Amino acid sequence: MSAVFNIALGIALIAALAWVFRLAGQKVTGNAPRFRDMPFGVAFGYILGALVLVWLIWAFVQSRSADLVTANKFFFLGLAIKGFLLFAAAAWVFRLLGRHIGTAGTRKLFRTIPLTAAFGILVIIVYAILAIFANVIAPHGQDEILQGVAANIIPGSDPDFPLGTDQIGRDILSRLIYGAQNTVGIAFATTLLAFFIGGSLGFLAAVVGGWTDQILSRGVDVLMAIPSLIFALLLMTIASVWSSRLGIPLTVFMVLIIAVIDSTRVFRLARAVGQNIVVMDYIEAAKLRGEGMWYLVFKEILPNATAPLLAEFGLRFCFVFLTIAALSFLGVGIQPPLADWGTMVRDLAAFISYAQFAPLVATLPLLAAGAIALLTVAVNFVVDWMLQKSSGLKE
C-alpha cells in the first residue's frame, strides 16, 4: 500500500514542479510563445526527464565509490553510461570528420545526417573491418587453446588478454573478432539470398497477378503460418542428418533454410511495393510499348522499389543475425570450434550468476551478447534514417 502511496506522491510532486516550472518560465521570459503555449504534459515531461538525469548522475557517482558493495550494485549502469558517452562522442567526431573529408556528395550527406545514423554507420564500418581483416587483427586463432595460459582470466586483469580467456583457455578478444567474420558474414549471405528469392518472386506476383500471384502468395502464407524459429529448428534437425550423409557442411543448410523462411517476409513486401508501382501510368505505357517481363521488373519497377527494399534489408539482416545466434545458442547453428557470438553466450552463460559480487566476471557472456546488441541497434539506426529519407523523397 505504501508503495502505491509513494508513487502517487512522486507523481503529484512532479506535477507540482512542472506547474511551477511553466509558470516561472512564463514570468522570466515575459510570456514567450515557448512557455505560453506549452501543454502541461510537455512541462511534466521536462521535469521527469530532468529528475531521471539527476538520478543517473547520482548513480554514476555511486558506481565509482570506494565502497565495493555500493560500487558493484551500480557497476553495469556505470558501464552503460560510460559506453553511451563514449559512443556518442565517437559518432560526433565521425560525423565531424565526414563533413570535412570525402567527396562533395558524402560531405553533403554528412551535413544532414542525425547523430544516431552516424553512430550506426560507424559501428557497421568497424564491424566490417573486423570481419574482413580478422586474420590480421586477431592476436590469436579462433580455436587456438593457448598453452601455458590460465583458463577463465577475468577481463582487464591480464594485459596480454584484455578481455580474458574462456573455460578452456581461448582468447576471448580473438574469438569475438572471428565471430564477426562468421556470424555477420553468414548472416549477410543469408539475407542476400533471402532478398534474391523473395524479391524476384514478389515482383513476379505483382506484375503477372492472377493465378501465379495466388499460388505464390498462398504458399508463402503456409510457410508464414509456422513459427519461424521452431520451423528452422525442425528443418535444421533434419538437415543435420543429411549433412553428415551427403558431406555438405551444416552451415550451408542453415543458410538455405533461414533464407527460405525469411524470403517469405521479403516476398510480402516486394509484392506490396510492386503492386503500388504496377498501377502507375508509366508501367502501363511500358506495357503498351510491348516491353517484356525482364525489362518491366528490372528497369521500371526495381529502381522505384529500392528505398523500401533497402530499409527492409537492414531490418531483415538483424532478424537473420538474431536467428543464427539463437540457433547457435541452441546448438544447431554454427558448429564449434568456429567462433560464433551465439555459441559464446551459451558457453559462458554460467558466469552471469557472479554479477552481484564480481561484476567483472559476469561481463564474460555479456561481451558477445553486447556485440550482437550493438550491431542490431546500429543497423536499425541506419535503417530508420534511410526510411525517413525515402519517405521524405516521396513527399
Added chain:
Amino acid sequence: MTEPLLKIRGLKLEGRSDETWNPIINGVDLTLARGEVLGLIGESGAGKSTLGLAAMGFTRDGVRISEGSVVFDGIDLLKASAAVKRGLLGKRIAYVAQSAAASFNPAHRIIDQHVEGPVQHGVMSRAESEADCVALYEKLRLPDPENIGFRYPHQVSGGQLQRAMTAMAMACRPDLIIFDEPTTALDVTTQIEVLASIRDIVKDFNTAAIYITHDLAVVAQMADRIKVLLKGDEVETADTRTMLSAPTQEYTKSLWAVRSFERPLKAPVVAGSVPVVSVQNVDASYGIVPVLHGVSFDMHAGRTVAVVGESGSGKSTVARCITGLLPPKAGQICFDGEVMPADYRKRSKDQLRQVQMIYQKADTALNPRMSVGDIIARPVQFYLGLTGKEKRARVDSLLEQIELEPSEYYSRLPSELSGGQKQRIGIARALAAEPKFIICDEVTSALDQLVAEGILRLLANLQDNLGLSYMFITHDLATVRAIADEVVVMKNGRVVEAGPKAEMFRPPHHPYTDLLLSSVPEMDPDWLTNLLQERGVDNIGDAAVGKM
C-alpha cells in the same frame, strides 16, 4: 469607416527546401470587410493556398511567417497564444479544402464530423447542432437533407460532399471562410450547383470569404473583388467588374487572353476516306459492370476528335479499348481499315507503335528514376532500333520539337521539371514512336491555364507538321473549343451526340449537350445569376442530369 474584419500587412512567408529558407510570399497586403468575398487567383506555385492558410494564422510544416501581421477582428493571429487561436479556428474562421473526399474522415458519418465543431466550441448542444445541420443541408439543396448526414463520406457524390463540407464550415456561423479551390476537382455540371450553393449561403449569413482558385470564370461569379498573385507578389487588386473589363497589368491581361486560343476550322472530311481509327459498336465492361454500350465513331487523319462527358461517362474506357488494355465484349477497333486484335498483347510491335498515349497526370506517367533522355530514348531504341549517336540525335531533335533545350534537359530527372515540362516529355515519348494516332487523356486538366494553353498550341503545331490524329479526352469545353475538329459527347457509356465542332456549338442540341455547354462558367460576372434565373435552381447540376 468601420474596422475591416481581416487585415494582413506586409506578410512574408518562407518555405524550407534544401536546408535554406526560400521566400514564398514577399510582402502581401490584404484587407477584407465583413461580408465581402475576395477572389485570390494565380498559377500553381503563386502562393495562393499558403496565403489563404496564413490568413488563419496557420502555416504548413516547413513554412514559416518571417514578417508582417495578420489581424482578425482586432486580434493579431501571429502573436496570439495557442489557446486564443483554438477558440477562433473552426468557430469564427473556417476552411473548406479542395478535395472534400480527402478531407472527410472516411471512418465517421458526415453528421458526426459536422457537429464536432459546434459542440467542441460550446456554440450548440449536439441535438441543436444536428437540427441546424439538417437546415443547412436544406439550404444548400442537398438531396434528402434529413438523412444524408447519416451516411459515410464514400456513400455520397463528390459534389454533395463538397457542399456538406461547406455546411460544416458554416456550422458555427463563422465570420470568415477560406475556400481553397472548392470546385476544381468537380465536373462542370456538378461545379455549378456547388457554386450556386456557396454563393447563396455566404450572402445569406453575411460571411466574409477568401475564394482561392485558378479558374477566372469561377472567380468572376463568386467574388466582389479579385486579387491576382504571381510568384508570391501581388500583381493587382480591383473590383471584379473593373478587373474583368479593364485589367491594368500585362500579366493579368495574358491570363485573360488564354481563353481566346482557337484553331481555324478545317475542311470537312472527304466522304468515303478510310478513317485512321474506327471504333465500331464497342461494348465493354469491368467485370460484370457494363460501361460502354454500342459506341461507334471514326477518327480521320490529321484531325482532332474531342470526346467529352463527365466522369463516369466512359470516355477513358473507350481509350482503354482502343489501346487494347480492356478488350471489348463486342464490336471492334479498326486501324487504317484493318481490324486490330482486341488485346494489346496480341498486337504486333508495329500496331502498338501506331497508337500512342499521353496521360493526364504527367507525375505518374514518367518513371521518377529515369532521366528525361532515357525516357524518350527507350521507344526510339525499342521501335526504330536506333543506338548510340543516332539515338542521341533523334532524342535531341524530339526535345527540340517539344521546345525544350536538349543539352539542358537531357539528363534531368522528372522531379526536376515543372508540370508543363513533364507533360511535354510525355508528348515527346509518344512522338518518339512515330505514331499516326495519339490518345490525349485529359492532358491539360492538371495544368494552369497559361501552361495548358502552351501545351495545346504545341499539340496543334505538331499535328499540322506531322499529320497526326488526336483523340482528345476532356471534360473542359474551353479546351474543346480551342483544339477540336470534331466532338463526341458521351453519357453513361453511350454516344449522345457527335459531329463537327461548328455544329456542336450551335443549337439545337441534345438536351445533355445543352446542359454541358451551358454549365461551363463564362467570364461574365452575371453569368451564374442569369443562368439561375433562366433555368431555375432545380434545373442545374446533378438534379438536371437525373431528369434526363
